[in-house]
Amino acid sequence: MATTDPFVAPEYVPSPYAFAGLSYKKLPPAAKRYLQKEVGVTAPSKINSTDLEVRYEQLEQNLMRSLEGNNYALVERSHEVRRGSRGSLSMTPSPASPDFTMTQAMDAPPTYQTILENDIRRLSEVLNVILPERQIILDEFLLKWDALFWLEMEGIPEELRFSVETQILTRDTTVKHILTRAQNAPVALDAKLWRAGLRANREIYSGDRAGRDEKLVETLDAYQFPPAEEPTTDA
Secondary structure: OOOOOOOOOOOOOOOOOOOOOOOHHHOOHHHHHHHHHHHOOOOOOOOOHHHHHHHHHHHHHHHHHHHHHHHHHHHHHHHHHHHHHHHHHHHOOOOOOOOOOHHHHHHHHHHHHHHHHHHHHHHHHHHHHHHHHHHHHHHHHHHHHHHHHHHHHHOOOHHHOOOHHHHHHHHHHHHHHHHHHHHHHHHHHHHHHHHHHHHHHHHHHHOOOOOHHHHHHHHHHHHOOOOOOOOOOOO
16 A cells, blocks of 8 residues: 655565576676576576475575664654654644743744754655665565576476466466565564663663663653653554
8 A cells, every 4th residue: 555654664666577488698797696696507408396495485584684773764754854843843833822932933033943954854864875875775675586486487397387377377466465564574673673672761760860861861862752652553
């Protein structure tokens, strides 16, 4: 499902599997480089099933590892926007409030302007750096997966090999759960940090007064967002 929230990883739609029936020479250069340098083959050959499974697992593990920094960057920018917006609302009294002064009226616009500029900068980073980087990582994973799947299919005798339609279906079904896991990783990270921040705050305010301020600073440095709202996800 497509999302309109720029701080939520969009659904990755894999390109159609297009390697069925191709000769090694007709594979994309990047696919051939992967097979040659990382798998050690330069032509169709039967590959040991155990080795094949290990390589599939390595691709999945490498994908999740490669996305870790991207996930943190995406979640962190989201937290910064939430924290900035909440801070702006709590810092400046409403003009209808008896505590509202002319000095605050003069100071409020730059405060909101700064917050807006920071949010625009963060949004620009998400749209122009973080999400394109994510796309590149996923594209690279899919190309290597398809190259390995091609090698697996080519190692099967032609009379026993899956039809093109079955190859496409098999590949799509296999990668779907991996791509779903990748898409959900930032949401899981967001929830994990929220719970960790909530526990940390509970420890701060249930402990002794001494050292409480120091703990609070450490918590804010570690989590960098206020754990007041539990993140929600679309059904």
